Amino acid sequence: MLLFPGISSGGYAITSLTITFFALVLIMFVLRLDYTRLQMASSYILSVATLLFIHLKFERSREFFFSYVPGGLAGELAHVPNVRWHRIETPDTELKGEDAVVVDLHVDHDPRWESAITKWVLAGIPLYDARLAKEQLTGRVEINHLYENTLGSLNPNNVLLKAKSVLDFFISALLILLLLPIMIVIAMLIKLDSPGPAIFRQRRMGFRAKPFTVYKFRTMYAAGETRDAEALLQSAMTKDGDARITRFGRILRRTRLDELPQLFNILRGDMSLIGPRPEAVALSEWYETQIPFYHYRHIIKPGLTGWAQVNQGHVTDVNDVREKLNLDFYYVKNYSIWLDILIALRTIAIVFTGTGAR
Template structure:
């Protein structure tokens, strides 16, 4: 309330000299305060599970309440400050997101679980105090929720107890959902109903995302063009060869495309041997092929900036699974089941796997990366994109996860 309501009022009063009791000002203050309170109540009611996607409730509920505020003001023909309402909304979302990321996600929850199936792995997961329900007759006290593997076979006594807990209003979650939300991974061994939500993501959402990507890429190119020109000149000074590196990578719906990057390695001789291409596409720790300036570019991820032109062309998105070299992608497909399903959405400049795991090439690590990619495919939302963008900015300054 202090940041979302009081600060905009103080700023507006200092600039325009409007006291808070002016009708327009008073309506704006009262409406914004009510919108924040109702948005916060909605967020708290939904914040039962301490998973990654829970932060999306902040954006969802504050957007709903502030939209309702504007609609009511319009219908009732009440005068209000549009700029101040927009400021209140923006500051409130930013503040509550900060509180959520800093405190709520680290809060420890108490979950009880029914023995059997996947739940036996759950007590190893963080941010939750796990309590095993030994018998169906056990009385539950103070649990935030009950977790049960709904795909496992339970005897009638457990089935009856589960139904009783649901009727008593105790939140009940499937073990797979619990594991996904606590780890940010979707592990796939077999494709079954609702594994990825849908094997073909909503085309309307994808098209909307493409429009946003186009305009954002165009804006970022205009902003960073002078900076990219300086980087290109530094690459040319540092080593012989072109400033831009081009490589065939696997794209949307498994269609190869040419990706652009700033060159970070010494120019190698051209080859068409599949094994050589695969090995050259793998970057190892301390790789001797990387130039001095190239190490800095890789550590800060600035070598990826030319991919803004790939986004402008429609080959890529700002956020999505990172595209792999064609030779590597074909090899992974032969080694890892379901690997090709990561191509059902456009590859991205940065992604969920990128900010959680960094660069990997080993098949075991790539399996883990695939679980992260599938989590993004299944749980795609504006909130998740915002979280990835924030973590990417942090990586640019820290260099964590680069090679």
């Protein structure tokens, strides 16, 4: 099944190529064979790019064939796209060519079903718990109750987070040096397009619920900052035709170039390149009163882009915020370098196409 929605074997392809190229370089070094570093590096990058393109273009569209044991959450998965579902009517049913069997392991099944499940596992047929299958197929983690392992599963690996912080610092510093001329031009165009400051500042909720000041290019007509949750909610749920957005601001929002000043937030350590998007302090506090467990999204640094941003459209009501939270929980629970690579690739596609941007 999918390791991550949209990446699955893509992660294995990158790992395999990296190990192969490292082994090749090691062999050449030990045997003192001549090789060109530039050619080796370019070959590696080209190989990774080619395999990822093939994977993202073709494999993601593949339809899975899953059978499921009736009972509990398993029967609710029939609406999940890109999967052909087959209901197993009786324990004696012979399986034919299924990619996997899905069963809700939190349900007490009849002994005949338990015997059949054991038989399928011994036959080498992959078996997935319905909750895990739903998470991996949809890219969402829904938390309606706190189970014994909920908090543990939402605590990301501290070693990976520290390594990620170091990478964030160096990558953001490099991007600032490269993009500073573009940011200066954008700031000048904002000033010419409408009166007001080029940079928008706002207090937002950050890592471990500690507020910080976020920087963005202004995309709306200048107005004083407010701490009213309802006004902030309306501001967060802007639509394409919103009259408050300036002409140049529409271009910045569509390409997400309005987020570039947040590179300085990343350099300061307030944010990460990839993570849940930070919300205004007053709005975050209001969400906590409306949505159970909302505050757990602060268990990881907020990001310039994230899993929710590349998978969700415009936020138009509280239900969309709940959906965004489910996506954030999925990222926190399944954080890895490969998931970050997938998010980065999708973000680049959004910058150049405008598809999915807000």
